[in-house]
Amino acid sequence: MTDMDTRVAVLGGGSFGTALASIAADNGFHVRQWLRDGALVESINRDHRNPRYLPDYAINPRVKASTELEWVLEDAILVLVAIPSKAFAEVVRQARPWLKPEQILVSTTKGIQEDGFKLMSQILEDETGFAHVGVLSGPNLASEVAQKQLTATVIASHDAETRSRVQAALGCDYFRVYASNDRYGVELGGALKNIYAIAAGMAAALGMGENTRSMLMTRALAEMSRFAVSQGANPMTFLGLAGVGDLIVTCSSELSRNYRVGFAMGKGQSLDEAVASLGQVAEGVNTVKLVRDKADAEGVYMPLAEGLYQVLFRGVPARDMAKLLMRGEQSSDVEFVLPREDVKQDRRQTEAKNGG
Numbered sequence: 001m002t003d004m005d006t007r008v009a010v011l012g013g014g015s016f017g018t019a020l021a022s023i024a025a026d027n028g029f030h031v032r033q034w035l036r037d038g039a040l041v042e043s044i045n046r047d048h049r050n051p052r053y054l055p056d057y058a059i060n061p062r063v064k065a066s067t068e069l070e071w072v073l074e075d076a077i078l079v080l081v082a083i084p085s086k087a088f089a090e091v092v093r094q095a096r097p098w099l100k101p102e103q104i105l106v107s108t109t110k111g112i113q114e115d116g117f118k119l120m121s122q123i124l125e126d127e128t129g130f131a132h133v134g135v136l137s138g139p140n141l142a143s144e145v146a147q148k149q150l151t152a153t154v155i156a157s158h159d160a161e162t163r164s165r166v167q168a169a170l171g172c173d174y175f176r177v178y179a180s181n182d183r184y185g186v187e188l189g190g191a192l193k194n195i196y197a198i199a200a201g202m203a204a205a206l207g208m209g210e211n212t213r214s215m216l217m218t219r220a221l222a223e224m225s226r227f228a229v230s231q232g233a234n235p236m237t238f239l240g241l242a243g244v245g246d247l248i249v250t251c252s253s254e255l256s257r258n259y260r261v262g263f264a265m266g267k268g269q270s271l272d273e274a275v276a277s278l279g280q281v282a283e284g285v286n287t288v289k290l291v292r293d294k295a296d297a298e299g300v301y302m303p304l305a306e307g308l309y310q311v312l313f314r315g316v317p318a319r320d321m322a323k324l325l326m327r328g329e330q331s332s333d334v335e336f337v338l339p340r341e342d343v344k345q346d347r348r349q350t351e352a353k354n355g356g
């Protein structure tokens with residue numbers, strides 16, 4: 001079988017699923033996309049447009065949409081799952097009767113499931129028991145991808161066939177696909193950065209400057225890395241596209257839905273109003289709750305996640321929280337170089353010397 005015989009199935013009719021379906025079709029693959037909304041299916045098949053999620057972009061006419069999972073999945077070699085985390089497991093279960101062990105299953109979703117604190121590729125693995133499982137993540141704002149703006153992503157899998165099939169299906173002159181074998185690290189990076197994108201949007205709405213955003217992103221990376229280490233993940237992965245790359249874009253762009261939720265709240269909207277006016281998924285809202293609770297339970301120091309949680313769910317004004325965070329205990333810059341504990345020890349020694 002040649003690469004071009006690969007049939008690609010995309011589950012999900014949102015902005016990212018649609019953008020990825022169109023790339024694979026541009027690359028010459030046969031692509032079938034599953035959506036639950038019959039009217040959108042008709043628009044994609046007739047007008048080659050997705051008026052709800054990507055109204056301004058033409059979709060490659062080789063993308064064929066359907067509400068029938070069986071038809072979409074038959075003969076598919078590669079299955080991309082682009083469904084928000086809250087519905088991810090439910091959709092995988094719906095698809096399960098037509099999934100086959102030889103298929104390659106890839107999550108493109110950057111979120112965490114509350115039940116069991118599971119990442120999406122874990123759900124793919126647990127629900128199917130199949131061997132070819134991966135995750136796609138990187139600085140990939142869907143509307144820019146649809147515009148064919150140059151960018152790159154990461155396909156992470158322990159399975160070499162998964163990595164090479166996805167590179168072949170999606171890699172092109174505007175979308176580079178880098179490989180990683182750290183599935184957990186890549187997936188964790190994509191989920192965690194959404195938290196800080198909300199905070200960055202809020203800071204921008206409050207008129208905070210570029211220095212502030214730079215500090216926020218850098219401390220976010222420190223906090224994400226601390227969490228990764230606590231979960232047994234490799235923090236070095238965060239130096240790549242799925243960590244720092246995605247953190248930069250989502251904390252800097254009004255195209256990010258997470259950033260926009262933060263921005264709307266910084267301008268005075270409630271969380272419910274901000275989410276409702278978005279009309280699309282902002283995974284960070286759920287992720288911050290889950291990560292904060294886990295960090296709390298496991299004693300992981302995550303002041304930004306805790307602060308954002310207090311603003312989102314406990315009604316603490318964002319500006320007061322920013323002040324509080326700035327007055328927090330001064331600590332180490334790069335903990336892998338100077339451990340936080342050593343800074344505390346220095347302080348204790350100085351205070352003892354001064355008779356404090």
Ligand SMILES: NC(=O)C1=CN([C@@H]2O[C@H](COP(=O)(O)OP(=O)(O)OC[C@H]3O[C@@H](n4cnc5c(N)ncnc54)[C@H](OP(=O)(O)O)[C@@H]3O)[C@@H](O)[C@H]2O)C=CC1
Nearest residue numbers: 013014015016017082083084087109110140141142280281
């Ligand atoms: N958009 C982006 O820029 C990027 C997004 N991602 C990730 O991709 C994931 C998917 O997001 P994206 O495409 O952006 O999402 P959107 O919010 O644009 O769309 C969500 C899609 O999922 C569908 N959906 C939701 N619940 C269900 C369900 N129970 N059954 C069937 N379909 C359902 C929606 O269908 P309906 O319209 O019928 O509700 C819609 O087609 C997100 O988790 C995000 O983290 C990753 C990189 C970039």
Ligand SMILES: O=C(CO)COP(=O)(O)O
Nearest residue numbers: 138139140141256257258
């Ligand atoms: O992950 C993304 C870009 O890489 C998209 O971010 P949002 O979900 O915040 O739009």
